[in-house]
Amino acid sequence: MSVVFDSAALGDESQIAADLRRKKIRRRLLVYAARALTLFLVLGGWELFANLKIVDPFFFGQPSGVYQTLRHWVEHGTAYGSLWLQIWTTLKEALEGFALGVSGGVLFGLLLGQNRFLSDVLGPYVKAMNAIPRIVLGSIFVIWLGFGTTSKAVLAAVLVFFVVFFNAYQGVREVDRNLVANVRVLGASRLQVTRQVVLPSALTWIIASLHVAFGFSIIGAIVGEFLGAQKGLGLVIATAQGNFDPNGVFGAMLIIAVIALTAEFLIERIERRLLAWRPPSHAEAGLA
């Protein structure tokens, strides 16, 4: 009797589960379709209005023009050499600046976060430096370091540094004192406390800042190239601007967007790997 009842209930449950799964798939397809439609409407509308001269393609460009420009760059290169060289130059500057800025930010964040005296002394200066518009430093770096890639990497590093620093600092300050006390009693040295408790604990904060930081490193590289360079996507944009070529500006923008999205994807992968220990959600954390 009870067996019959159980299997009936089980059949019901698998039926419900299948229904739920089907509903979920249908919803996801709907979202994708709506996204494609949105893109089509925006680009199609832009192209249509540009063709009908409702918006002036001389000022606003048009999708087909952007495509033509990109194709031209791929096939014949830009005014400063192949497109790949421009991309690689900007990417290299951004990555160097990112690496430099992140390491500096984490290092100083750990240092000032753990040393009350140092943070009291240097705190106001850090805040003051954060308050000045650092993008202007780009001009100084071009004067100091020339038109090569170094000045751009340094500008990118300065922009990245502050974002990462403030997060690392805050992360260190938020470390659970209980955990620190526990590992100290277990025999950890100062360095071991930093490595085993402070750094992993602050990592959540630091990684959260990396998303914004990479965007800043690209901005640093591009603006640096604006201010004076021999190659790079920033220079390509500056040239397009000088030639009243909106398609060129949009084309370079598109390339940068692809780079940034790829980086975002990679950072997310790293994040998931490094923070694998975190409970999936607060609701499930209490259960065991």
Added chain:
Amino acid sequence: MAILMAPEQATESFRDSGRHATPAIELSKVTKRFPTPSGSVFTAIRDVNLVVEPGQFCAVVGPTGCGKSTTLTLVSGLDRPSAGVARVHGAPVDGIAEGTSFVFQADALLPWKTVLGNVALGPIFHGIARKPAHATARDWLRRVGLKGFEDHYPHQLSGGMRKRVGLAAALINDPSILLMDEPFGALDVQTKAIMSNELLALWEQTKPSVIFVTHDLEEAIALADTVVVMTVGPGTVKAVYDIDLPRPRGAVQEIRFEPRFLALHQQIWDSLRSEVERAYARTATSTEHGEDR
């Protein structure tokens, strides 16, 4: 009043049995004051005298905010007394003392480390290579009944299991002194009883000297050799009671119905009640100070 002499046999099994006269833990006239954010000074404990003999299980009970936890941090070396001396094995405590382990009230496991990694921390901090450290940790996990959970993360365990991991992590260092700050306070009644039994079983194996802070008097009597009653804050030792219940005690759930247990409970509660009432009256009128500081 506060000085206690433990039975001779307690010292025999202990590692430095050569120094019979030296207590494992000795607090003499210890006072601890904290500066408050408002600029005044808050006295957590005042003139505390306490002696724990080697291998003795000492429970400290007292109302909320009487400085029980502060006493533990002074013994562990996490903090220093403002006046008086805390001695461990006869030497004044100066920084984290070797051979002292601490089990905290809240979970103090590293959430980014697996259960095995957490338990192996102690040996690794003492310079033992990863492999033997993990082997020892595995052995301890087996002893606390968590075989098979080595690769879980703390958040995947129940509260009781996390406490077991904490116990294993504390005991793996083979401490001669074990400080426990309301270790089972956050557990439900049944889990607490089970954990108490397991703690006693583990303690009987290596017999470290224990200070066990709790505000559960029944728990204190069921586990300890001596029960110290502290006054309302600034805390000081009000009375010390020898618990002459035979060991091994057996299940803590059953011992509490024995006549001797009930008599002791009655006697100690008479002393504790007035402090609890005073503490309650105080919290009702002001909430100035945080708990247990």
